[in-house]
Structures are given as structure tokens and as C-alpha cells.
Amino acid sequence: MPSDAHVKLFIPGPVEVRPEILAAQTAPMIGHRSPEYAELQARIVPKLRPLFGTEGRVFIVTASGSGLQEAAVRNCVARRCLCLVNGAFGARWHQVALANGKQADALEGSWGVAIRPEQVDEWLQAGDYDAITVVFNETSTGVLNPVPEIAAVVHQYPDVLLLVDAVSAAGGVEVRADKWGIDMCLTSSQKALALPPGLALCSVSDRAMARAESIPHRGWYFDFLEYENYASKNHTPATPAISLMRALDAQLDAIVTEGWEVRFARHQRLMGQVHTWVMANGFGFYAEAGYRSPTITAVRNPRDVDVGTLNAYLRGRGMLISDGYGPLKGETFRIAHMGDVTEGEMSDLLETISEFLEE
């Protein structure tokens, strides 16, 4: 296959973006202080609220999700934070906190095992924390951490802000920031929202804003107070990625047409399809039962399939999956089932992997 041939991405981000959404980026440029731009942002913001399950503020930031991990600790950690770590992205957030000069402890759980609310309670009792970071969906392991249950524990500690990374969850799994009491929830465009990379989105509570006001050196690019100030005029502090915002605008319309609930149900069915195939083909799951992700499956590989050879075969047929993350390379491979992927496309992928296994 020629090197520029279209290869459908079943990797955990960036995921496949539909041609209509890619095309939405090609409209002529506008100034970011123009009325046209303000209309674009004003149109997007209310459509973003259901993504986070909030009636409150949402910010659109030109960055990837890691930028908002940084924003979270800069704006919301005054004293010390507890970082829940049961995979690579929980570990990343802990590193981000330390790299920003924050005091941060890691509650290290086993990879593949969900963090339990009781563990969180023990740590919060023992330490003087004012924030906690939680990755909802660990993309490295395919574990969906029990955020609503963890949130219930965190709320027993009124000073502790709950910061949630929903990067590979939001848009594929329901998030209810207001109901669950999440103070900041962040995501990236290139995962279950099925957009190109480059935008990061978040909901921010009043409590988080009040915390930010109390912290003197929040930096500038990710300062929530700057964002709030500009948001009141439907602007952003710096030049935003206008083309990506046009794609976001179009994609949110498409999601409303599909229906948020219908979208979440499709993700559940896609997960079911992958699970059925995994069990029928002598593979297993890296994530423990009961906490498996609706957007990504980390497949245990007891058959020792060479993932590089499998992916070369798939690429020749216009598809691509992902190897295991970091230390899980080879021991697992990952199939993403997030975004706009259909059940028909998932069947094609799984049938093609089965063909490879038979050859």
C-alpha cells in the first residue's frame, strides 16, 4: 500500500476523524478578536457543557491534554496534592505536579487494578492535602477508575479539590462533573471526541476558581483567572487554534444529532464486541473485571502474537492498532474503540486480526 494511503486508526489517540469534520477546518481564516470568532466560541461553549455534565464554566485551550494537567496543578494546588497512580498517565500527572514545584505524593496502585475509594480515604486521612488528581480512564491499561465513588470519599475532606483527567473518557463515557462534584475535569480533542489533536477542554468549578485566586504564581498561559476574564467576551487570552475550533463546532453538532446517550451506548457495544472477540480467541484482559474501559481494551497476549508483524499486516489492509504502553509492550496490545467508530468498522478490524491469526 502506498505510504500516503489512508490507514484507519484504532489506536488510543489520535483516532479517526471523519472527512466532514476534517473539512470544517478549511474555512477561510478569521481574526481571533473579530465578532465572527466571538460568535464561534459563544456557539461552542454551551454545546461543550454536556461533555462534562456541567452547567458551569468550560474553557477551551489551545494545547494538548498534558497542558491542562499542568493547569490543574498550577491553579488548584496550594499546599500539597495526592496523585492516584495506577498507570502511565496517573504517573505523568504526578511528574507534572513535581515539575511545577508542587509537593505531591503518589498513591501507587497496581497497574490493571482500579484504585479503590477506601485507599483514597486512608491517604486523605493521613496527609495534609488540598487537591487530588485522578485519571478516570487509564489509557495505558484500559482501567476505568471509579470516579463517582472516589468523589464521594473526597467530599468528606472539604479542603480537597477533585481534579479529574477524562482524556480518554469524555465523549465516550458519561462524565457528571456537577453531580459528582468534580472541581476540574480535563480532556483532549484527539480521543473519544474524534477530532484532530491540539485542543484541550475543561470544566472548572467556583471552588477551583477561588483556589486559583489564592495562589500567587499560576503562570500565564494556563491561568484560569485570565481565561475567565477573556471568556466573558467570548475570547481566549492568546491566539486560539481557530481551525480546530471549527472542527469542534461541527463535531459537537454531529454528537448532538447522534445523541450523547446514544454515543455512550455505542461505546458500550463496541467494548462488548471487542470483549467477545478477546475471549473467543484465547486472549485476556489486562484490566481487572468490573473496571474495564468502554473506550480502550488492553488485550493480554498469552499467544505471544508479534504486535509489530500484526500491525504490518493490518497496515497493509488500511488499519492500525497499538502495542502495549511502555513496559506493557508485547505483553499487551491495545485496541481503541472510541470516537466515531462504527460497529461495522470494528467487525472489519476484528475479522482482519482473526485472518492474521489463522495465516
Ligand SMILES: Cc1ncc(COP(=O)(O)O)c(C=O)c1O
Ligand atoms: C489518560 C490520559 N491523560 C493524559 C494524556 C496526555 O494527553 P495529551 O497527549 O493530549 O497531552 C493522555 C494521552 O494519551 C491520556 O491518555
